[in-house]
């Protein structure tokens with residue numbers, strides 16, 4: 001199949017694009033190489049994961065409607081997978097426009113061009129952040145009490161609301177993927193697990209938000225990629241006009257304190273940290289109800305945090321990576 005992946009220099013996008021090429025698909029990969037974190041990490045992902053399988057990433061900004069329309073019209077993909085976004089919940093007010101540009105304007109451009117070009121299947125990254133603290137635990141796709149804690153989460157909820165309005169009377173079937181705290185090798189340096197590992201490997205500063213009791217449903221990167229692929233295959237059985245939302249999470253929430261203990265035991269060294277006040281954009285606990293993903297894809301993310309972190313730690317200690325960790329962590333805007 002011809003598949004367009006946006007955000008392909010990013011953490012999830014690069015892992016997904018690599019797998020899709022390996023499975024024999026014709027992949028077009030785009031990214032605008034945003035400077036939210038060190039662009040050299042994105043370049044190194046391409047060099048290590050994508051160039052060996054013969055894939056290049058084209059520099060294209062999805063907030064530019066004409067460029068997006070021309071690209072989709074010229075390649076006529078069977079599937080568009082939109083992962084490009086301003087990720088993370090912590091940007092300050094003066095940078096909030098970045099969420100607007102990529103997650104609202106950029107997202108709408110991709111959605112519109114996908115529908116105009118009658119692309120049969122559209123999948124897009126949403127987030128567990130759409131749920132917010134008022135939703136019942138575990139989070140179910142059918143939850144209606146959605147009050148995101150962050151502007152970021154609200155842009156993802158907006159994507160979920162916008163999609164069916166255009167898909168309904170179209171030739172496209174769509175699926176929103178609610179990811180839950182994805183971690184692993186080649187990950188994002190703004191995330192706690194990455195900063196903890198960097199702290200023990202290269203002694204870079206680690207700011208610990210809150211008292212460590214908040215819990216996350218951690219999802220290993222390869223499980224996320226397996227799920228995206230299985231959910232793309234399943235979407236092919238759906239008719240044009242169909243749209244749904246799927247939790248891509250395993251349902252095993254663990255605390256930040258446990259995360260820190262696990263990193264310490266892997267490194268045989270304490271994570272030293274500076275305690276910082278908890279952030280109101282952080283939900284107290286995320287936990288996926290994985291009944292739906294299990295039902296439609298026959299599987300769900302199931303790598304244990306201890307196992308996935310061990311692989312991440314092993315990656316981080318390679319010399320080519322370890323010399324950069326500190327720089328990558330400090331590059332986060």
Ligand SMILES: NC(=O)c1ccc[n+]([C@@H]2O[C@H](COP(=O)([O-])OP(=O)(O)OC[C@H]3O[C@@H](n4cnc5c(N)ncnc54)[C@H](O)[C@@H]3O)[C@@H](O)[C@H]2O)c1
Nearest residue numbers: 007010011012032034061062084085102125127179181182
């Ligand atoms: N990693 C997680 O835990 C997680 C959890 C929930 C949702 N998500 C969502 O999954 C998607 C991928 O996340 P990730 O962790 O790989 O983040 P990432 O930041 O590593 O990847 C996103 C990529 O999109 C690119 N991008 C941003 N704006 C763009 C634009 N206007 N045009 C083209 N490219 C643009 C960035 O340069 C980046 O390489 C995002 O939509 C994110 O919001 C991720």
